[in-house]
Structures are given as C-alpha cells and as structure tokens.
Amino acid sequence: MSANNGSLKHQVVIVGGGSAGITVAAHLLNQRPGTDVVIIEPSDKHYYQPLWTLVGGGVFPREESQRNEAALIPPGATWLKDAVTEFLPDQNQVKTRSGQTIGYEFLVVAPGIQLNWDKVKGLKGNVGKNGICSNYAYDTVEYTWECIQNLKSGVALFTQPSTPIKCGGAPQKIAYLAEDHFRRSGRRSQIEVMFVSASGVIFSVPKYAQALNQAIDRKGIQTRYLQDLVEVRPEAKEAVFRHMTSGEETVIKYDMIHITPPQGPPDFIKNSPLGNVDGWVDVNKDTLQHNRYPNIFGLGDASSLPTSKTGAAIRKQAPTVVHNLISALSGQPLTEVYNGYTSCPLVTGYGSLILAEFDYDGNSQESFPFNQAEERYSMYMLKKYGLPRIYWHGMLKGRL
Ligand SMILES: Cc1cc2nc3c(=O)[nH]c(=O)nc-3n(C[C@H](O)[C@H](O)[C@H](O)COP(=O)(O)OP(=O)(O)OC[C@H]3O[C@@H](n4cnc5c(N)ncnc54)[C@H](O)[C@@H]3O)c2cc1C
Structure with missing residues (x-):
C-alpha cells in the first residue's frame, strides 16, 4: 500500500x-x-x-x-x-x-x-406474492416452490426476457422441474405448462436445442417464442407479451407465473x-x-x-x-487467452440433466467421454452434489 x-x-x-x-x-x-x-x-x-x-x-x-x-x-x-x-x-x-x-x-x-424488475410494468413490489415468483433473487426463490406446490389446476407460466441474462438456461430449468412435480403429484392433466420466451429458439447451441425440444415435446410443454413480457396485472392474473418483430401484444392468463427479470x-x-x-x-x-x-x-x-x-x-x-x-x-506481454468456455447444466426434471459446455463459437467443450446432450441421472447428481462442492472448495479457493 x-x-x-x-x-x-x-x-x-x-x-x-x-x-x-x-x-x-x-x-x-x-x-x-x-x-x-x-x-x-x-x-x-x-x-x-x-x-x-x-x-x-x-x-x-x-x-x-x-x-x-x-x-x-x-x-x-x-x-x-x-x-x-x-x-x-x-x-x-x-x-x-x-x-x-x-x-x-x-x-x-x-x-x-443488474436485475431490472421495473422494466416490466406491474412487477416491482409484486414478486413473491399473488402467484408471481422468481428464482432470480434470494428473497423470492422459496416462493417459487410454494407456488409450484400450491397449484392444483390452471396455467403455470414461465418467462424469459429479451435482454442478456445470467444463466441462459435457468428460465426453462424451473419449467421442467415444475412440470415434473405436477406429473409426480398426479396433477399434470389439470395444469397447462407454458414457456414463453423473447428468444427465437430454446437454446443457442443447436445440439442441445434439439435435445431440449425433444424433452419439451415429451413433457407436453407449450412454447411460444419471440414474445417479450412487458406487463403483469397481478389483480387479473394476466401477463402481457409484445412480439419481438411485429410489436403485437398478446395477453395470457396465468395461475402462477415464474419471472426471469430483464437484466443489464x-x-x-x-x-x-x-x-x-x-x-x-x-x-x-x-x-x-x-x-x-x-x-x-x-x-x-x-x-x-x-x-x-x-x-x-x-x-x-x-x-x-x-x-x-x-x-x-511484471511488465510482460499478456499471453493467456480465454476461449469463451461456458457451461449450462440444464436440469430437465428431478433426476435428469443435459450438461451443455461450449465456447464462443458454440463448439463443444464437453468434459465427459459421452454425449452430454443426452439427459442423464449422473449429471443431475453432479449438479446437486458435485458442482456446489467444486464451487465452495475448489473455485473460490483458486484451486480449479
Ligand atoms: C437462478 C440462477 C441460476 C443459475 N444457474 C447457474 C448454473 O447452473 N451454472 C452456472 O455456472 N451459473 C449459473 N448462474 C449464474 C451465476 O450465478 C453467475 O453467472 C455468477 O454468479 C456471476 O458472478 P459475478 O461475480 O459476475 O457476479 P456475482 O456473483 O453476482 O457478484 C457480484 C458482486 O458484486 C457486488 N457489487 C455490486 N455492486 C457493487 C458495487 N457498486 N461495488 C462493489 N461491489 C458491488 C455484489 O454485491 C456481488 O457480491 C445462475 C444464476 C441464477 C440467478
């Protein structure tokens, strides 16, 4: 100093x-x-x-x-x-x-x-009550589970915004878990599960997108793309979406809504x-x-x-x-290069996961000697028990 x-x-x-x-x-x-x-x-x-x-x-x-x-x-x-x-x-x-x-x-x-909750009209102050939940904050994440458990029938709506977000897969992962819970608890036929995204595709890397689309078809989840959430009406339980290209507005009624907020x-x-x-x-x-x-x-x-x-x-x-x-x-030239590596453990249900790993160009950077686009129990266990340990004891200690 x-x-x-x-x-x-x-x-x-x-x-x-x-x-x-x-x-x-x-x-x-x-x-x-x-x-x-x-x-x-x-x-x-x-x-x-x-x-x-x-x-x-x-x-x-x-x-x-x-x-x-x-x-x-x-x-x-x-x-x-x-x-x-x-x-x-x-x-x-x-x-x-x-x-x-x-x-x-x-x-x-x-x-x-930064989470920009106020970019969606009607959202600020309403997340964490009246069936509006979000995994994107410590204060509201437990309410997601409350909503999933309490929903007996109706529409469960899951949104993804048009802005960059942290963990591009998180908005859809919770839709898969909710669907799985509804099925396991015998309520699936009474509940419509909808995933509404401002993106044009389910995932940016085609290999994983193909596998996810198959899971979505099998689970009977309704998808709508290029739809950006612009307003929530908590009293009426309505969500207003604006089409990304035409600008046309659509209203969807929900019984629970999981929000991924706009970010920046x-x-x-x-x-x-x-x-x-x-x-x-x-x-x-x-x-x-x-x-x-x-x-x-x-x-x-x-x-x-x-x-x-x-x-x-x-x-x-x-x-x-x-x-x-x-x-x-030490006045030396910079020689280390980052290749854009990122990973997304796409939980597709309780006990199944697709482990996406890729670089800036979407090229595969998979760690295991098998096709990681397949849903696997072992990868779910890695997410549940392995990755938290790697994080606390490896990454944050500078060992990995
Ligand atoms: C629901 C959800 C699921 C996710 N799932 C995954 C996953 O499966 N795999 C994965 O790899 N990632 C996942 N992520 C993403 C991952 O958590 C983030 O990418 C990661 O934590 C970002 O790290 P960071 O250090 O950039 O930001 P953070 O870890 O958010 O830290 C930023 C820090 O900066 C501090 N700060 C803010 N403002 C100031 C200021 N003015 N001055 C000083 N400090 C400030 C904050 O207090 C905070 O501590 C998920 C995230 C969410 C929300």
Missing part, C-alpha cells in the same frame, strides 16, 4: 466480491502471495446462485446457497465493506459510497449483472468511462484486459465478453485474468 495524492493506493483493487471477484483474488494470492489485494464488496453474504434452480424446485432450502462473505475472503486479501460509485481511470482511482477514494495499480471489475449492466458501470456502448465493462474477449485502460481487467456477468453469463464461465475467466495480470505486474 502507498500514498497517491492523499488517498491510499493498492497494488490490486477488485470491485465486487462475488463469484468472479473472490475467485480472482484466490488465484492471485495462491500464485503471488504477498500481493496487496483489496476487495470492495458491500454485501456481507455471498450466494451460490446456481443452487436457486433447485431451491425453487424444492430440493434445497435457500440457506444452503448462502455463506458469510467474511469466510470467503482469501487469506491475505483485505475486504473493504463498501460499494464503488465512481471510476476515475485516468487517476487510477475509484470512489466509494462512504466517500473514500481508493487508488490502485491494477483494477479488476466484477460487480455482476450495473448503472454505475454504464454511466462510467469503463462501459462499452451497451454499458458492459469493455474488455478484450481474449485477454480480458480493458480495451482502453491497460491496467484494468474485467470478467463475469458485468463484462462485455460475448459468451453466456455463468459461474462456470468465470471458472475459466478468472485464471486468464490472473495470468495476464501477473504478466502485466
């Missing part, structure tokens, strides 16, 4: 102590012990969000996904419990909510994605010099270095990386950032 125009200056400052921030800090300190690393993170809890699909499906209580931030800060890193409000990249400084100015030699930006870059990134035209942290897709400020790196959901926003992607992005950051710290 050193003085910088009257403010404190650290070797590496990390904005956001979520999946990406913690993983980067852990890798960095494993490889370069003694580095002066500060993590700026306002929340005293961290969540393993991939578990929320199973929490919404009644498999785990939500507490299972939560840990104290303090317990996850890697030894040797300093946690500053504060939020960044402003970036001053020309001065190598950030400003925080509490009024501090923090200087850095290198900055890693990883504050996640955090406002404080969008309104800063670090954002690209769409507001995401503007980084090189290979090296993860900022396109205009060489001493800044970005990764995770807030970044401009043109891949699916997942924790699995971060597992590969973080070592790339750290390798290149260490090169930059």
